[in-house]
Amino acid sequence: PHAGxxxxxxxxxxxxxxxxxxxxxxxxxxxxxxxxxxxxxxxIDTIIEQMRKKTMKTGFDFNIMVVGQxxxxxxxxxxxxxxxxxxRKSSSWNREEKIPKTVEIKAIGHVIEEGGVKMxxxxxxxxxxxxxxxxxxxxxxxxxxxxxxxxxxLKEEVNIARKKRIPDTRVHCCLYFISPTGHSLRPxxxxxxxxxxxxxxxxxxxxxxxxxxxxxxxxxxxRVRKELEVNGIxxxxxxxxxxxxxxxTENDKIRQESMPFAVVGSDKEYQxxxxxxxxxxxxxxxxxxxNLTHCEFALLxxxxxxxxxxxxxxxxHNIHYETYRAKRLNDNGGLPPMTAETEENHESNL
Amino acid sequence: xxxxxxxxxxxxxxxxxxxxxxxxxxSVKQGFCFNILCxxxxxxxxxxxxxxxxxxxxDDPVSTHFLPSxxxxxxxxxxxxxxVLLKLxxxxxxxxxxxxxxxxxxxxxxxYIDAQFEAYLQEELxxxxxxxxxxDTRIHVCLYFISPTGHSLKTxxxxTMKSxxxxxxxxxxxxxxxxxxxxxxxxxxxxxxxxxxxNGVQIYQFPTxxxxxxxxNTVMNGRLPFAVVGSTEEVKxxxxxxxxxxxxxxxxxxENENHCDFVKLREMLxxxxxxxxxxxxxxxxxELYRRxxxxxxxxxxxxxxxxxxxxxEAYEAKRHEFYLExxxxxxxxxxQFVQRVKEKEAMLKEAEQQVQTKFEHRVLMHQEVKLxxxxxxxxxxxxxxxxxxxxxxxxxxxxQASVSTPVVSLKRDKDRK
Numbered sequence: 001p002h003a004g005x006x007x008x009x010x011x012x013x014x015x016x017x018x019x020x021x022x023x024x025x026x027x028x029x030x031x032x033x034x035x036x037x038x039x040x041x042x043x044i045d046t047i048i049e050q051m052r053k054k055t056m057k058t059g060f061d062f063n064i065m066v067v068g069q070x071x072x073x074x075x076x077x078x079x080x081x082x083x084x085x086x087x088r089k090s091s092s093w094n095r096e097e098k099i100p101k102t103v104e105i106k107a108i109g110h111v112i113e114e115g116g117v118k119m120x121x122x123x124x125x126x127x128x129x130x131x132x133x134x135x136x137x138x139x140x141x142x143x144x145x146x147x148x149x150x151x152x153x154l155k156e157e158v159n160i161a162r163k164k165r166i167p168d169t170r171v172h173c174c175l176y177f178i179s180p181t182g183h184s185l186r187p188x189x190x191x192x193x194x195x196x197x198x199x200x201x202x203x204x205x206x207x208x209x210x211x212x213x214x215x216x217x218x219x220x221x222x223r224v225r226k227e228l229e230v231n232g233i234x235x236x237x238x239x240x241x242x243x244x245x246x247x248x249t250e251n252d253k254i255r256q257e258s259m260p261f262a263v264v265g266s267d268k269e270y271q272x273x274x275x276x277x278x279x280x281x282x283x284x285x286x287x288x289x290x291n292l293t294h295c296e297f298a299l300l301x302x303x304x305x306x307x308x309x310x311x312x313x314x315x316x317h318n319i320h321y322e323t324y325r326a327k328r329l330n331d332n333g334g335l336p337p338m339t340a341e342t343e344e345n346h347e348s349n350l
Numbered sequence: 351x352x353x354x355x356x357x358x359x360x361x362x363x364x365x366x367x368x369x370x371x372x373x374x375x376x377s378v379k380q381g382f383c384f385n386i387l388c389x390x391x392x393x394x395x396x397x398x399x400x401x402x403x404x405x406x407x408x409d410d411p412v413s414t415h416f417l418p419s420x421x422x423x424x425x426x427x428x429x430x431x432x433x434v435l436l437k438l439x440x441x442x443x444x445x446x447x448x449x450x451x452x453x454x455x456x457x458x459x460x461x462y463i464d465a466q467f468e469a470y471l472q473e474e475l476x477x478x479x480x481x482x483x484x485x486d487t488r489i490h491v492c493l494y495f496i497s498p499t500g501h502s503l504k505t506x507x508x509x510t511m512k513s514x515x516x517x518x519x520x521x522x523x524x525x526x527x528x529x530x531x532x533x534x535x536x537x538x539x540x541x542x543x544x545x546x547x548x549n550g551v552q553i554y555q556f557p558t559x560x561x562x563x564x565x566x567n568t569v570m571n572g573r574l575p576f577a578v579v580g581s582t583e584e585v586k587x588x589x590x591x592x593x594x595x596x597x598x599x600x601x602x603x604x605e606n607e608n609h610c611d612f613v614k615l616r617e618m619l620x621x622x623x624x625x626x627x628x629x630x631x632x633x634x635x636x637e638l639y640r641r642x643x644x645x646x647x648x649x650x651x652x653x654x655x656x657x658x659x660x661x662x663e664a665y666e667a668k669r670h671e672f673y674l675e676x677x678x679x680x681x682x683x684x685x686q687f688v689q690r691v692k693e694k695e696a697m698l699k700e701a702e703q704q705v706q707t708k709f710e711h712r713v714l715m716h717q718e719v720k721l722x723x724x725x726x727x728x729x730x731x732x733x734x735x736x737x738x739x740x741x742x743x744x745x746x747x748x749x750q751a752s753v754s755t756p757v758v759s760l761k762r763d764k765d766r767k
Contacts, residue, residue, distance in 0.1 A: 042405055043621035044431040047382055050625035052370045053560065060369055084358040111357045115367030120355060160644050164633055243379070278362075306365040310372035318482050329477045 059118040061168045062309065063107075063149075065200070066123065067142065067192065068177025069130040070099055072207035077175070077265035078123050080278060080289060081301055085267075086110050086123050100128040103141045107169075124171060130188050139192045146171050146200050150324040170321060172312045173236070173304060174200045177207040178224065178260060182216050185227045193233045199320055201236035201312055203304065204228070209262035209295050210280060210287050217262050224260055235259065237308065241315055254303065261300040264289055381435040383486040384624060385466075387518065388440065389459060389510065390495025391447035395525040398580035399493075400440055402593055402604055403616055404429065407582065408440065417445030420458045424487075439487060447506060456510040463489050463517050467639040474640075488636060490627045491554070491619065492518045495525040496542065496575060500534050503545050511551045517635055519554035519627050521619070522546070527577035527610050528595060528602045535577055542575055556618060557626050570618050576611035579604055 066074040066087075075087035087108070109122040124145070129138055149170040156166045174196065178189055193202055204224070209217060228235060237255065242248040266289050269276045278289040289297045304312070388396040392415050401407055408427060424441040441462065446455060466488045473484050494511060496503060511520055522542065524530070530538060546553060553574065556567035581604050585594040593604040604612050619627075 042403070042429075042431060043616065044429060044436050044624075045434040046621045047434060047436075047624050048374050048378065050622070051377060052374055053562070054625055054629065055370050055373055057560065060366075062366075081364070083360045083362040083364050086358065109355050111355045112360060112364075112366075113357070114360060114364055117367045117369055119366055119369070160641050160649060162637060162640075301365065306368050307372070309366060309369055310376060314376065314482075322479070326477050 056116060056118075058165065059120065061120045061122070062313070063122040063124060063169060063172050064304075065126065065142075065146075065171045065174040066177065067126045067129055067174060068207060069179065070127065072177040072179065073265050074125065074175070074177055074207070076267060077177075077205075077207070077263060077297075079267050080265040080297065081305070082112060082121060084110070084112060086112070086121055087125065099131045101132070103128040103138050105141060105145045122169070135188055138188075139195050142192075143195060143199060146196070147324065150321055151328075153321065154325055154328060168313075170316055171200050172316045174202050176202050176204045178204055180206055180208050180211050180220070180262075182212060182220050184223050190227070190231050190233070193228070193235070194231060197233050197235060199324070201238075201315055201320070202233075203236050203300075204260040205300060206260050206262040208264065210264045210282075212262070221260060221262065225256070236312065236315070238315070241319060258296065258299055258303075261296040261303070263297045263300055264295040265297065378433055378435075380482070381437060383437045383439070384628070385439040385441065385487060385489050385491075387443075387459075387463070387489045387492045388495065389443045389446060389492060390525060391497060392445065394495040394497060395578075395580050396442055396493075396495055398582055399523075399525065399578055399612075400580075401582050402580040402612065403619070404438070415445075415448045417448060419449065420445050420455050422458060422462045437485070441489065452506050455506060456513045459510065460513055460517065463514070464639065467517075467636055468643070470636065471640055471643060488631055489518050490624075490631045492520045494520055494522045496522055498524050498526050498529050498538075498577075500530050500538050502541050508545070508549050508551065511546070511553070512549060515552040516638060519630055519635070520551075521554050521615075522575035523615065524575050524577040526579065528579045530577065539573075539575060539577070554627070554630070556623055563622055566622065567618075570614060573611060573614060576615045576618075578612045578615055579610040580612070 064078070066078055068074050078087045079085055104127050105124060106127065107122055107124045109120060112119050112121055126142055129135075129142070132138065153166060153168065153170055156163060176189070176193060178185065193204070196202055206212075206217075206220065206224070212220060234240075235255075237247075237251040239251075239255070242251055264280060264287055266278050266280050266287075268279065268281075270279045270281055270286050271277075272279065272286055272288060277286075277291070280287040280289070288294050292298055386400070388400065390396050397408070406427075406429075408425065421444045422441055423444050424439055426437060426439045429436045429438055443459060449455065470484070470486065470488055473479055473481060492514060494507070496507060511522070514520060524535075524538070524542075527535065556563075556571050558564040558567050558571075579595060579602055581593045581595050581602075583594070583596075584591040585596050585601055585603075587594065587601065587603065595602040595604075603609050607613050
């Protein structure tokens with residue numbers, strides 16, 4: 001809403017509301033934009049502080065999914081993003097795991113705190129994706145998991161007696177790891193993103209980017225962007241959800257220049273120029289993860305966490321979830337009924 | 351909430367402490383809604399107080415005492431302070447307490463509050479909905495103006511507040527408090543609070559769970575009801591212009607905490623608890639309304655045999671019911687239509703019959719007349735024939751007569767010669 005023009009007193013019509021019987025809901029009237037000239041400080045702007053305090057008290061949920069073939073550095077990257085051992089591999093006992101025969105969905109949650117802000121972070125791993133001989137439809141378990149979380153939320157939302165705060169297990173962000181082949185996207189990449197970009201926010205990342213030179217990186221990124229566009233794949237931030245000009249300019253830059261982010265992850269520290277930095281040590285030098293000249297990890301981190309975290313959640317809630325809900329309520333049994341059997345396939349370390 | 355979750359420590363800065371800022375930024379972009387309902391008798395100082403609270407002159411015409419029933423008048427304004435845009439709606443009761451019979455006075459108010467909940471609920475139940483851009487008209491706070499009698503609450507006050515306390519956050523206020531002295535005021539406040547308590551009226555309690563505000567809120571809870579004075583005029587005190595009421599015996603300053611509780615009210619209402627008022631309205635009052643309404647409509651969380659009813663089943667059942675109802679109505683309408691067509695057909699047939707009868711009658715008449723005319727014609731023809739005959743005879747006679755007469759005249763002529 002924008003402040004309306006100052007209207008003359010004569011135009012300020014008196015709006016009468018005759019109460020109507022219960023059956024018909026009274027349509028709320030359109031607000032009159034009488035711009036009241038403030039003659040002194042009232043304190044309306046303190047609502048910002050009040051709101052901030054409340055949200056700090058309740059805390060935040062964030063659910064991030066990582067998808068990609070094994071060996072692309074997914075777990076390491078997530079650990080680096082959140083500067084702690086949040087991924088499945090770090091938490092499980094068995095480090096020498098076999099590649100599973102089918103795609104599994106493994107969610108693990110931790111509570112992390114920074115600056116008084118408590119966050120319940122859930123990392124959802126998808127081991128087995130793209131690792132089989134025949135990978136047809138290997139995105140289906142993932143799509144099913146995502147829809148199941150929407151279903152869970154919907155069930156809670158339509159209860160008569162509702163919880164004060166509905167637990168949010170919906171996937172807010174899906175990092176898709178692209179192999180740094182330097183050529184182009186693989187058919188599996190395209191298939192996955194085509195299907196899933198309609199139900200979840202997908203952020204494509206180029207994994208293990210330390211195998212490409214700067215020129216190779218730029219060319220590869222351009223090719224990937226072109227391929228995504230040609231195939232009609234809308235990754236986050238989606239063009240159609242830009243709220244205003246400010247958003248559009250900011251997001252256009254990210255969409256057309258920075259993404260997909262070419263990243264390197266590491267949880268080991270080394271001494272460089274007297275500072276301790278996260279990096280990868282090779283015979284030809286130390287790759288500094290948070291150095292923007294070496295890789296785009298810092299861009300990804302700032303994008304996902306420092307500027308667009310809340311927006312990722314809002315797009316998930318206001319758009320993806322609403323789409324699911326509308327479809328679900330319209331379809332006369334179009335979606336398969338959620339039975340108890342489906343829950344056995346999903347192991348959760350929660 | 352975090353049962354079973356391990357807490358991990360960070361080995362370096364991540365940056366999600368900017369989350370509250372991100373959230374606030376988005377909220378500011380969207381703007382805020384705040385809706386105040388003022389209940390009080392005509393002339394209790396509602397409009398003046400609102401003008402004083404928001405430091406503006408909202409255009410609000412003065413009303414008469416002679417309205418037949420209580421009505422509500424809502425007006426929305428857009429206020430801006432630094433980057434915060436507030437959509438403020440003030441709902442006033444008009445004619446409250448003026449009627450001779452006040453039994454039903456509270457009903458229009460309850461209906462209005464329910465109607466706003468209903469509108470929100472309808473939006474929430476839609477299949478294609480847009481809750482994040484919905485203009486929230488639910489009442490966040492009700493300022494109840496108590497008359498400064500100095501004695502106790504009126505029956506109307508208790509009745510009204512009792513019917514509203516489960517639907518809205520009530521903050522009781524003593525309006526036009528400059529007519530009560532300080533000692534009388536404290537006694538009056540105590541009496542009011544004890545009456546509210548003994549009648550089980552639940553007024554809004556300023557929240558005390560957050561350490562930063564719990565102290566001030568607890569203190570303020572003890573100062574209720576707030577005794578306020580409002581003014582639209584300014585008086586020069588020292589070298590400043592302040593809102594005040596000028597009497598021959600002195601000047602009552604609105605923002606002087608020794609004179610009245612106006613500043614406390616503004617503090618509590620706007621600067622400290624506005625967000626909590628909004629949250630309580632949504633999380634408590636609205637949820638209660640929603641629950642009752644859905645149960646009224648026949649939805650249940652637990653179906654017969656105590657098994658949980660799934661969303662799909664509930665909607666299926668409702669849809670089925672609705673469909674049957676539609677079918678029944680359609681059948682009814684079809685029957686009605688068929689009936690009407692039959693009736694119309696019958697009418698037309700009858701009309702047709704009538705016309706036919708008339709026609710036949712006319713044909714008959716026509717034939718009769720024709721016959722008559724033919725007869726007459728015959729008669730006339732006969733007469734003509736007779737006449738012609740007579741004429742012929744007459745001419746014959748005449749011609750015979752004229753043959754003889756000319757000889758006579760010749761003879762005469764000869765004679766003359």
